[in-house]
Amino acid sequence: METLLEQIESGKLWQFPGGIHPPEQKTLSNQQPIARLPLPDKLILPLKQHIGANGSLLVNSGDHVLKGQALTAPGTNWSLPIHAPTSGTIEAIKPMPSAHPSALPELSIILRPDGEDKWTPLNPISDISTLDNKQLIDIIHQAGIAGMGGAGFPTYVKADSPKPIEFLVVNGIECEPYITADDRLMRERAKEIIAGVEVLQGILKPQKVLFGIEDNKPEAIAAIAAAAQHNQDILVRSVPTKYPSGGEKQLVKLLTSKEVPSAGIPADIGVLVQNVGTLFAIWQAIFEGKPLIERVVTVTGNTITQPSNVWALLGTEIKHLLDSQGFSPVEAQRVVMGGPMMGFTLPSVRIPVVKTTNCILAPDNQELVIPGDEKACIRCSACADACPQSLLPQQLQWFAKGKEYQKLEEYNLFDCIECGACSYVCPSEIPLVQYYRVAKADIREQKLEQVKAERAKERFEARKERLEREQEERQNKHKRRSAGAAPKAADKEKVQEALSRVKDKQSDKSAVQAAIARAKAKRGENGELEPDNSAIAEERAKRKAQARKYKEEKTDQPESTDKKDAVAAAIARAKAKKAAAQTAPESEPAAADDKKAAVAAAIARAKAKKAAAEDTAEPEANAAPSDKKAAVAAAIARAKAKKAAKKAEEAGKSTVEQAEAAPTESAEEDPRKAAVAAAIARAKAKKAAKEAEEAGASVSEQAEAAPTESAEEDPRKAAVAAAIARAKAKKAAKEAEEAGESTSEQAEAAPTESAEEDPRKAAVAAAIARAKAKKAAKEAEEAGASVNEQGKEANEPTAGSETDSSLTEQGAEGTSEQQQALSPEARKKAAVKAAIARAKAKKQAKEQEGNEPS
Structure with missing residues (x-):
C-alpha cells in the first residue's frame, strides 16, 4: 500500500x-495585464489592516515621509507596521471609516503625496x-x-x-x-x-x-x-x-x-x-x-468600462480605482469589496484599499440581483448539502436569531468559513452568512468581556493577596517587636531587682556600721559592752527630782487643804459650764435661749467675782504660799471658764444652723413643737437666773466677810464695794431673767398665734430667737473678756516668784496685810460655800442630762 x-x-x-x-x-x-494607476490626491492608511494589535505611531501631523518609510512600530500580539506608499506629508492622524461592512471609524494616517514618489533607503538581500x-x-x-x-x-x-x-x-x-x-x-x-x-x-x-x-x-x-x-x-x-x-x-x-x-x-x-x-x-x-505598500486588486463589473487588475497603493480610496477604470454607475448602484460570495457592500466609496483587499466589484442590477425579502425556511436542506464544513446552517441560523450563543458554539459556529454557499443555494433568500457574522461578533465581544472580567478578578485577587500578605507581615513585625520588647522589659526588671538588692545590701551595711559605731561608743574602759540606758536614767532622775520638790512644798504648807478646796470649787464651776455648753447642741432648736440665759448668768458671776476682788486688798509681793496657790487656782478656773464659753459659742452656731435648716422642713408638719421648745427655754432661763442670783449672793457674802476682817483699815470702802457687787449681781440676774422671758415669750407667741395661719412664721420666729441668743452669748463672752483684761491691767506683776503673776491674772486688789488678817473661820466659811456651789453645779448638770431629747 x-x-x-x-x-x-x-x-x-x-x-x-x-x-x-x-x-x-x-x-x-x-x-489585460496588471496596470499602474496614477498617484491619488491622498492616501488613508488605517493603523490596523490585519488580524492583531495596532502598531505605535512613529510620525506626527506635518511630518514629511518618504516612500517605504515606517509610519508605525510593531508591538506585541501579532502586531505589524504600516509604511508610507509614497513620499509626502502627514496631513492628519484621526479616525476615518474602515474597510468593514459597518464602516466604523478607526485611527488612520492621512498622507498627502508630494508627487515625487521618492524611496527611503532600501536594504535588499542578494544571498x-x-x-x-x-x-x-x-x-x-x-x-x-x-x-x-x-x-x-x-x-x-x-x-x-x-x-x-x-x-x-x-x-x-x-x-x-x-x-x-x-x-x-x-x-x-x-x-x-x-x-x-x-x-x-x-x-x-x-x-x-x-x-x-x-x-x-x-x-x-x-x-x-x-x-x-x-x-x-x-x-x-x-x-x-x-x-x-x-x-x-x-x-x-x-x-x-x-x-x-x-x-x-x-x-x-x-x-x-x-x-x-x-x-x-x-x-x-x-x-x-521593499515593505508591503501595494497589492494587485481586481476592478470589475458591468459598470466598469475597462475591467482589469491594477497595482493599488495601500490607502488609495475605492473611488480613485473606479474612476481610473471608467466607472459608470447605475441607479441603486452597489460597490462590493471582495467577490460576490464572500464580499460585502461598501457604505461609501471613500473607503481605502487595505492589505486584504483583492477585488472591487461594481455590478449592475441584472448582474448581481438584489436579494428579496427574507422568507420562512422550507427545510429543504440545500444549505446543509452545500456547506463545505458539514455544518447545519439552518440550525445555526435559529440559534443566532435566538442569541443562544452556547448552542452556537456547541454546533461549531466558528468552523464556518463564511463562504456564502448556504446563502447562495437558499430558495427562501435567507442571508444566513449575515446571521453568522453578527453572532460571531457578539460571541467575540462576550468572550472579550469575560477575559476582561477574569483579568480584573485576577488583579483583585492578587491585590487582596498582596494586602493580606502585607498585613500578615505587619503583624509578624509587631510580634517580633513585642517578642523583642519582652526580653528587654525582663532585662530591665532584672536590672532593677539587682539595683534594689544592692541598695538593700548597702542599707544593711550602713545599719550594721551604725550599730557597730554605737557599740564602740558604748564600750567601757575595760572594753566590754554596756547597755545604753542613759536616756531612761535621765528621765527617771527628773521625775524623782519633781517628786522631792513636790513633797517639800507639801510639808512646808500646812494650810493647803483650804486652798485645795478653793481650787476644787473653781474646777467644779468650770465643769458645770462645760456640761451646760455640751448639752446645748443636743437640745431642740429652742435651746438657744438657754444658752443666752447661761451666758447672762456667767456674766453676772464674772461681775460678782470682780466686785469681790475689788473689795479685797491688793496682795503684797511676799504673800504667803497658801494665798498664792489660791490665786493660781482662781486663774485656772477663769481660763477653763473662758474655754467652756468658747465651746458653747461654737455649739450654739451649729445648733443655729441646724435650726435654720430644720424649721423650713418641720414647721409645716407640727407647729406645736416650737411652743414646747419655747416653754423649755423659759424654764431653763428662769433656773439659770435663780442660780446666778444665788451665786451672786454667795459672792456678796464672801465680799461682806472679807471687809469685817479688814475693817480696821477702811471699813467704809469695803462696805461700798460689797454694796456695788450686790447691786451688780442683782442687775445681771434680772437682765438674764428678762432676756430669757422675752425670748421664750416670743418663741411661744409665734406658734400659738400664727400656726394656723402660716406654719412657716413659727420657723422664722424660732430662727430669730436663736440669732438673738447667739448674739447675747457673743456679748457675754466679750464682756467676760473685758473683765479679765481689766483685772490683768490693774494687777501688774511685781518682782518675785512665779506665784505673783498668777495673782495679777486673778485681778485681786487687796493688800498683803488684809490677806493675812483673814481668820481661819472666814476661810472655812468660804470653803463651805464652795462645796455648796459644787453641789448645785452637779445637780444642774444632772437636770440638763435629764432634759436632753432622746
Whole structure:
C-alpha cells in the first residue's frame, strides 16, 4: 500500500464535502495585464489592516515621509507596521471609516503625496544563505506582510511555527467568481512567487511544497510549473474548479487528504498554507528590501468600462480605482469589496484599499440581483448539502436569531468559513452568512468581556493577596517587636531587682556600721559592752527630782487643804459650764435661749467675782504660799471658764444652723413643737437666773466677810464695794431673767398665734430667737473678756516668784496685810460655800442630762 507521500507525489487528489459551482465571470478582468494607476490626491492608511494589535505611531501631523518609510512600530500580539506608499506629508492622524461592512471609524494616517514618489533607503538581500531563519523572519515582520488571501493573518507568525511542517501548501486556487488578481500575478510574476516559496521552504524545511491551482487557469499553471521546474520538491497540482476549494481547510483536504480539526489550524496537522500574493510580498521584502505598500486588486463589473487588475497603493480610496477604470454607475448602484460570495457592500466609496483587499466589484442590477425579502425556511436542506464544513446552517441560523450563543458554539459556529454557499443555494433568500457574522461578533465581544472580567478578578485577587500578605507581615513585625520588647522589659526588671538588692545590701551595711559605731561608743574602759540606758536614767532622775520638790512644798504648807478646796470649787464651776455648753447642741432648736440665759448668768458671776476682788486688798509681793496657790487656782478656773464659753459659742452656731435648716422642713408638719421648745427655754432661763442670783449672793457674802476682817483699815470702802457687787449681781440676774422671758415669750407667741395661719412664721420666729441668743452669748463672752483684761491691767506683776503673776491674772486688789488678817473661820466659811456651789453645779448638770431629747 502506498504511503501518503507516495500518493501525493503520484498526483492523487481528494474531495471535500459540499461546494457549489457559481458562474465564474473571470474573463472580464484576466485578459489585460496588471496596470499602474496614477498617484491619488491622498492616501488613508488605517493603523490596523490585519488580524492583531495596532502598531505605535512613529510620525506626527506635518511630518514629511518618504516612500517605504515606517509610519508605525510593531508591538506585541501579532502586531505589524504600516509604511508610507509614497513620499509626502502627514496631513492628519484621526479616525476615518474602515474597510468593514459597518464602516466604523478607526485611527488612520492621512498622507498627502508630494508627487515625487521618492524611496527611503532600501536594504535588499542578494544571498539569503548569509542570513539565518530569525533574521529572515524579522525582515518579513518589519515589512508588514500579512495574509493577502482575505484573512490578513501575520505572515511572520506562520513562518515562525513552533510545530514541524510536513507540507507547505501554496494557495493559487482563487475560486471566487470575478476575482483574477492571483491569476494575473502568477502569469506575470511566477519566478518571484517561486523565489518567495523557496524562502519559506528554507525556513520551514517541509518535505514537499504543494502548489494548488484551479484547472480554469491554464496559463497560471504553465507559468508556475516552468518557474518551479528546477526545484523537485515543489509539486504543482491542477485542482478541479469548485467553490470553495480555495478555502484553507478545503485545499488541505484536496491536496493531502488531511482534515483540520474543529477550532484548529493546519499547523496542528503539520501543514502550512500561504497565498501567492503573500509569497510575492516576501520576495519583495527579502530581495528588493521593499515593505508591503501595494497589492494587485481586481476592478470589475458591468459598470466598469475597462475591467482589469491594477497595482493599488495601500490607502488609495475605492473611488480613485473606479474612476481610473471608467466607472459608470447605475441607479441603486452597489460597490462590493471582495467577490460576490464572500464580499460585502461598501457604505461609501471613500473607503481605502487595505492589505486584504483583492477585488472591487461594481455590478449592475441584472448582474448581481438584489436579494428579496427574507422568507420562512422550507427545510429543504440545500444549505446543509452545500456547506463545505458539514455544518447545519439552518440550525445555526435559529440559534443566532435566538442569541443562544452556547448552542452556537456547541454546533461549531466558528468552523464556518463564511463562504456564502448556504446563502447562495437558499430558495427562501435567507442571508444566513449575515446571521453568522453578527453572532460571531457578539460571541467575540462576550468572550472579550469575560477575559476582561477574569483579568480584573485576577488583579483583585492578587491585590487582596498582596494586602493580606502585607498585613500578615505587619503583624509578624509587631510580634517580633513585642517578642523583642519582652526580653528587654525582663532585662530591665532584672536590672532593677539587682539595683534594689544592692541598695538593700548597702542599707544593711550602713545599719550594721551604725550599730557597730554605737557599740564602740558604748564600750567601757575595760572594753566590754554596756547597755545604753542613759536616756531612761535621765528621765527617771527628773521625775524623782519633781517628786522631792513636790513633797517639800507639801510639808512646808500646812494650810493647803483650804486652798485645795478653793481650787476644787473653781474646777467644779468650770465643769458645770462645760456640761451646760455640751448639752446645748443636743437640745431642740429652742435651746438657744438657754444658752443666752447661761451666758447672762456667767456674766453676772464674772461681775460678782470682780466686785469681790475689788473689795479685797491688793496682795503684797511676799504673800504667803497658801494665798498664792489660791490665786493660781482662781486663774485656772477663769481660763477653763473662758474655754467652756468658747465651746458653747461654737455649739450654739451649729445648733443655729441646724435650726435654720430644720424649721423650713418641720414647721409645716407640727407647729406645736416650737411652743414646747419655747416653754423649755423659759424654764431653763428662769433656773439659770435663780442660780446666778444665788451665786451672786454667795459672792456678796464672801465680799461682806472679807471687809469685817479688814475693817480696821477702811471699813467704809469695803462696805461700798460689797454694796456695788450686790447691786451688780442683782442687775445681771434680772437682765438674764428678762432676756430669757422675752425670748421664750416670743418663741411661744409665734406658734400659738400664727400656726394656723402660716406654719412657716413659727420657723422664722424660732430662727430669730436663736440669732438673738447667739448674739447675747457673743456679748457675754466679750464682756467676760473685758473683765479679765481689766483685772490683768490693774494687777501688774511685781518682782518675785512665779506665784505673783498668777495673782495679777486673778485681778485681786487687796493688800498683803488684809490677806493675812483673814481668820481661819472666814476661810472655812468660804470653803463651805464652795462645796455648796459644787453641789448645785452637779445637780444642774444632772437636770440638763435629764432634759436632753432622746
